[in-house]
Amino acid sequence: xxxxxxxxxxxxxxxxxxxxxxxxxxxxxxxxxxxxxxxxxxxxxxxxxxxxxxxxxxxxxxxxxxxxxxxxxxxxxxxxxxxxxxxxxxxxxxxxxxxxxxxxxxxxxxxxxxxxxxxxxxxxxxxxxxxxxxxxxxxxxxxxxxxxxxxxxxxxxxxxxxxxxxxxxxxxxxxxxxxxxxxxxxxxxxxxxxxxxxxxxxxxxxxxxxxxxxxxxxxxxxxxxxxxxxxxxxxxxxxxxxxxxxxxxxxxxxxxxxxxxxxxxxxxxxxxxxxxxxxxxxxxxxxxxxxxxxxxxxxxxxxxxxxxxxxxxxxxxxxxxxxxxxxxxxxxxxxxxxxxxxxxxxxxxxxxxxxxxxxxxxxxxxxxxxxxxxxxxxxxxxxxxxxxxxxxxxxxxxxxxxxxxxxxxxxxxxxxxxxxxxxxxxxxxxxxxxxxxxxxxxxxxxxxxxxxxxxxxxxxxxxxxxxxxxxxxxxxxxxxxxxxxxxxxxxxxx
Numbered sequence: 262x263x264x265x266x267x268x269x270x271x272x273x274x275x276x277x278x279x280x281x282x283x284x285x286x287x288x289x290x291x292x293x294x295x296x297x298x299x300x301x302x303x304x305x306x307x308x309x310x311x312x313x314x315x316x317x318x319x320x321x322x323x324x325x326x327x328x329x330x331x332x333x334x335x336x337x338x339x340x341x342x343x344x345x346x347x348x349x350x351x352x353x354x355x356x357x358x359x360x361x362x363x364x365x366x367x368x369x370x371x372x373x374x375x376x377x378x379x380x381x382x383x384x385x386x387x388x389x390x391x392x393x394x395x396x397x398x399x400x401x402x403x404x405x406x407x408x409x410x411x412x413x414x415x416x417x418x419x420x421x422x423x424x425x426x427x428x429x430x431x432x433x434x435x436x437x438x439x440x441x442x443x444x445x446x447x448x449x450x451x452x453x454x455x456x457x458x459x460x461x462x463x464x465x466x467x468x469x470x471x472x473x474x475x476x477x478x479x480x481x482x483x484x485x486x487x488x489x490x491x492x493x494x495x496x497x498x499x500x501x502x503x504x505x506x507x508x509x510x511x512x513x514x515x516x517x518x519x520x521x522x523x524x525x526x527x528x529x530x531x532x533x534x535x536x537x538x539x540x541x542x543x544x545x546x547x548x549x550x551x552x553x554x555x556x557x558x559x560x561x562x563x564x565x566x567x568x569x570x571x572x573x574x575x576x577x578x579x580x581x582x583x584x585x586x587x588x589x590x591x592x593x594x595x596x597x598x599x600x601x602x603x604x605x606x607x608x609x610x611x612x613x614x615x616x617x618x619x620x621x622x623x624x625x626x627x628x629x630x631x632x633x634x635x636x637x638x639x640x641x642x643x644x645x646x647x648x649x650x651x652x653x654x655x656x657x658x659x660x661x662x663x664x665x666x667x668x669x670x671x672x673x674x675x676x677x678x679x680x681x682x683x684x685x686x687x688x689x690x691x692x693x694x695x696x697x698x699x700x701x702x703x704x705x706x707x708x709x710x711x712x713x714x715x716x717x718x719x720x721x722x723x724x725x726x727x728x729x730x731x732x733x734x735x736x737x738x739x740x741x742x743x744x745x746x747x748x749x750x751x752x753x754x755x
Contacts, residue, residue, distance in 0.1 A: 580748070
């Protein structure tokens, strides 16, 4: 059988566009989201621009992208009006990828490019933090804000602090007010590095940091069993083939002129530009991301592998639906929360998307703090009751952090997602006496009492620690399935 050619500009025609956007990150999400939107705008003829991706994590993805001339296939799959829908598109918005570690000068050269007008990032929730040990003259600075600060200073200096040479920054990290947070960290670094009041004034006058909300499930690689079929039908080999759901929403906070300045947002109804995006954010982070985070440990401990497995499972699916509609929705002050919740569960059940549960545990402790803890606190404040299902999800998270699943994956040579804050929880588990109910309960109370970890006094939420301790003891003693049966029976009677 004749070997298929690899996807490249020699295999498919793709018009070149000037490089107008710098993107910090090369992961699947940005490729299935921002790059997709830019590609669609180019096709509509409303934007003529390409993206340069900056790789910082030390993977080989930048080399793979360059080997395919920045091209890759996005398979969009879902259910539309009860009918299966599958769309395939070659995304050609990426011109090239550069490695910050191996070629920092190439990144600084982008800063000196007068045509660059937008910076995009997706470095997860832990990416936008102040690294006090970061250095201006490092090649590159260690943190993403450090890299961005150095990039912006290079640009300001190159153009003699011309206010017309600023850029718009669109952070896609799922943290509240991500643009404001990123701006503050950049300003702190500018002062620490003594970059001068002229640069600080240029930042204030010339660089727009937008708060954003991103919403699209992009699990990444296509199901390996489906790859041969796709390659036969496409007629080429694509080592970067990825899948996404059909739904997409990009909410950007800004004034009426921002859509025009961005260019790629023109004529795209799925890109919302509004003066206040907080209602969109709270609804999405709590209901979609929060449900992922609060249920992933339950599903993994039950032996499930994908989000669809979880929502389709008789026990875990009932748990998820009860948690969503009886606890998360009532904790929200957002429009159309019930309808959005129903849509989220339909998206979770998408038969085409194989969203691996283990991938959701990446930085799972940070995600618990950002996505779930606010629902716990707000539900109790609004109702005066303990959110029992959220407490069960929190207890399952604690049980997962004992590390059996993590160790089994390591023993099997499989990847284990990072969870830096989770190391603190795992460290405390080492001092727990597994045969002692009191020791386990003390562990639960101590973790809930860690305000630095959760950003809230979970131990002060009436009844929450007792509920978590009770669930955790059952999970440890009887297993998550038996514990879930008890929980579902109890909640059905209340």
